[in-house]
Amino acid sequence: MAIAKRHTVLVADDHSLYRAGLSFLLKDKLGFRTVIEASSFDAALDRLSEEGQVELGLFDLTMPGISGPESLSVVKETYPGLRVAIVSGSEERDAVLRTVATGLSGYIPKSLSDDEIVGALEDVLDGRIYVPRFMTSGATGGAKLSTPQTAEGKGGPGGGAITKPISPRQRDVLDCVRRGLSNKEIARELDIAEGTVKIHLAALFSHFGARNRTELATKR
Structure with missing residues (x-):
């Protein structure tokens, strides 16, 4: 075939x-x-x-x-x-x-x-x-079978509590946002592509429920 x-x-x-x-x-x-x-x-x-x-x-x-x-x-x-x-x-x-x-x-x-x-x-x-x-199969193999939390890793209005920490790289991007750096400047400082910066920012906005960069910069 x-x-x-x-x-x-x-x-x-x-x-x-x-x-x-x-x-x-x-x-x-x-x-x-x-x-x-x-x-x-x-x-x-x-x-x-x-x-x-x-x-x-x-x-x-x-x-x-x-x-x-x-x-x-x-x-x-x-x-x-x-x-x-x-x-x-x-x-x-x-x-x-x-x-x-x-x-x-x-x-x-x-x-x-x-x-x-x-x-x-x-x-x-x-x-x-x-x-x-x-x-x-019914075999647990020692692993826990648990129901995923629907709010895991998501904050924001109407969202649940944040239960998943952001990644170290997302923390780096957040620090750069607090310093007022643009996407291009963040990409240069962290040696990553500008498209990668945008993806990390999207994850941060979703995680914290922030509506803009100014609001995101206040998050801890």
Whole structure:
């Protein structure tokens, strides 16, 4: 059966060997022409702002700059045509539940076989949400099964209490906003793309419920 031709996918993982292996599968089994790689969350955001249309973004939960599935909600909001999924070595049920609650397209454990990973990614690309089999197996594996908090990581009028801390990079951006720096100046100071600054700012506005930069600068 012919493999569907797809254009660009982002693989964000701080383990170069895993990136290489997953990149091979994406090209050989799923027909992607281009695989762009990143070893940190900031680098991934930079690549997304630099590239044209990226169809799929795969993110590891433990790489630098990411503090959980919630970190990726603003990526989905900024790039509505991008399918975003977690590929992780963790098999905690709570992380899977938070991934689904955040509106991502799936949670794919690294322990799956190559064929299972390809099948999971095909589900995601076809518009389905992939959830690993252990979520319905009844085996807890020592992980806690809990209901995600609907207000997690979100403040603002009518929102719940803020329960998720902002990332260190978002803290850096917030400090720059307090000093009155423009997006271009923040990008230069932090050595990130201006598009990445905009994504971090969007996350900060959502997190604190701020309506403008002046209001954001007062937040702690």
